[in-house]
Amino acid sequence: MKSLFRKKDVASILENNKKASLNRTLGAFDVTLMSIGAVIGTGVMVLTGLVAARDAGPAVVLSFIASAIVCIMVALCYAEFASSVPTSGSAYSYIYVSMGELVAHLVGWSLIIAYTVSTATVAGGWSSYFNTLLHEFGIILPKSLITIPSQGGIVNLPAIIIVLFVTFLLYRGTKESKKVNNFMVIVKLAVIILFVGVGAFHMDTTNLTPFMPYGWSGVFAGAASVFFAFTGFDAVSTSAEEVKNPQKNLPIGIITSLLVCTAIYVVVCLVLTSVANYTQLNVADAMAFALQSVGQGWAASLLSVGAVIGITAVMLAYSFGGSRILYSMSRDGLLPKKFSVLGEKSHAPSAATVVIGLAAALMAGVVDLKQLADLANITLIAAFLLVAISVIIFRRTHPEVERGFRAPFVPALPILTACFCLFLMFNLSKETWLYFGIWIALGLIIYFAYSRKHSTLNQDESKNISA
Template structure:
């Protein structure tokens, strides 16, 4: 049994040239795609929780530390995406450098990560949507907004938005990108408005004490808010639908992360300066802070816009999920239904709906609770592997053309891997337990189905 067999890079590049997907995305589309995925629940929800429970006013430092870990990984993503512009993100990159077994593990974790993000954000979206309806005097029956565990039937708004996202993605990537672009401009505009208005209400005494929970709180806060940086890896999943992937993918990955990091730091500084950190432990900290300083009108605008802007997170993460499944299915590790492309729309039509229905079921019938740490575990695992993969690829394929190269190799990837591992060990034991349970299920699926049906096993045979 050879679970370390690898896909030849030449074969991957040939597949990308004759892809059945439509190349319609530009560098600007990719930057906006990344911003659409990164800015959402993290900035509208997690800022308050992290400040009140972990970081205090030092939330700025937590975001900076998390951004450093994300930046290291972004450099590696950019190099891989420019050298191997194939759908599948870090799953594909691991397949060509470290073999099928580790590729399966990371692909399996990415499926969980993306599915949980879509489902969790859908539940949050449902809450904002209900608040918006109540402003017009409309109240949905509790049976249609609560899960069976909570005493209802199912969360109808959450199910409806996930299915709407699946329908949009199944119709075409360019159509989805256009909607994302429009919403991203609205999202960034709202955030800039909050920063400009909120800056006039900052009281320096709210930043004292700056480290109420000590440095351990800053580190734990960084592990929690790392959720906020999830999404830029989904940009690399668009590789086979980009007009000029070797040039545009690095721009999209690094550009979106840089813009979002600056916005996160500014928002966290203004937010903790407006309101004492202990009061920010609620699900809408940005709107709450504005209400505390008497800006009720702007707080209402923020709450209403959240219904629209959070949609882009689901849109991009659901997109990334379907492209991971597409790549794994094309490799034979998942059933072929995920790789079938619609003749007219040029999208993995059936796979999009299967993934959408799964995410809708989770959002509608299961109270997901605090998923940020479990999602972070999948992200950080991917970040460790991709940086190791850069080192392996540099050693084995030194002459492979690259549109972008990570500076400071081998030190930069090694340091980035250590930072990601450090954040992983700051996550809770429950998170680690859930991670290993999901990993165990994945191993069973791989050895019962994926290993036997792999295209390498059927066509080329295992490497010798």
């Protein structure tokens, strides 16, 4: 029983981190832009309209604020771990040193599907903006090739193609994909400024009435759904072994990006639900739709161009995060070793990148966007809940570890964070819980059938016993 909760040694992690084989190419500015790139995208350009129409109405702005509060609390916990255990793997690695192997395996297993599903979700939103852009040039793709089977089509082909393109970029290595990401984030921010600037002249406050058509239950259901929109910082924390001075640069990037993104979400939500009535926003390209509805087709076209470029940055960050989790688990022996093999030229985990990319492409082509987003939400919220609890445990078990950043108000902050996470999880549907339960059950089967025996810690224990 004890072997199920064996923990990685922090000292060995820090020592291995100094000799990490991954290239350190990311500075504080790169980390901040990568985090903004992961956070600003699908949430503001896609989920805002869908959640407003289905869950919260104009009060979707409150949904974003509620999620932001929880995510900022989680980010403070992440920042402490990132500054004290700067290793690839994010929540998986943090929990491995605090709660032990079995819990870490399930968290890593959950994060793999969360990032893969998130990439697919973003690709679905990207496809909607891409098709809107094509329409502006008179190009109309066959409906069967841009629609998933449950909606009467065969496959969402543009979504598959963009995921494969992002996979190719990551396969080439972090240094190359970093340059592309920074450009895409700047374009994305310019597009949002355009939307707010043009939309501000067409705001109609009558569209904000009723403000809470679905009541507080709708606001909290919306908060659970848009939680996905803030979770990009977790993907960035997986890059610790590729960051220059991670103890300093990771906390700066994580916290700064979340504060900037929260302000952006609030402004965009207010403008969007004022320009167009929430009942009309049940579309994946809500921002472009809103501008078209008030006769600003030129701005909608420019926005679609920027969205096509900018949303790609989100896929880049999520695919990056998923491949690094898979890489970390493979390196620890919990999954086959081939996933931790690095490319000769790219020095990036090539097999892990390809597997995550192919799985995301398949999902993007055939699965409903909203269902994907909710599955990503529940897995990420569960991981965040455990990270919050882990901060308390790690403070007590490893008080000697140097921390470049310390989360405030411990243990009160982590406990409150965990409670908020639970609250959001219980606002998700029974169907989402069912999918989550199936994935966790599969993870348990894999752990007891393969991971427990092949774990690096188990191999070390066996050597010590035989010696």
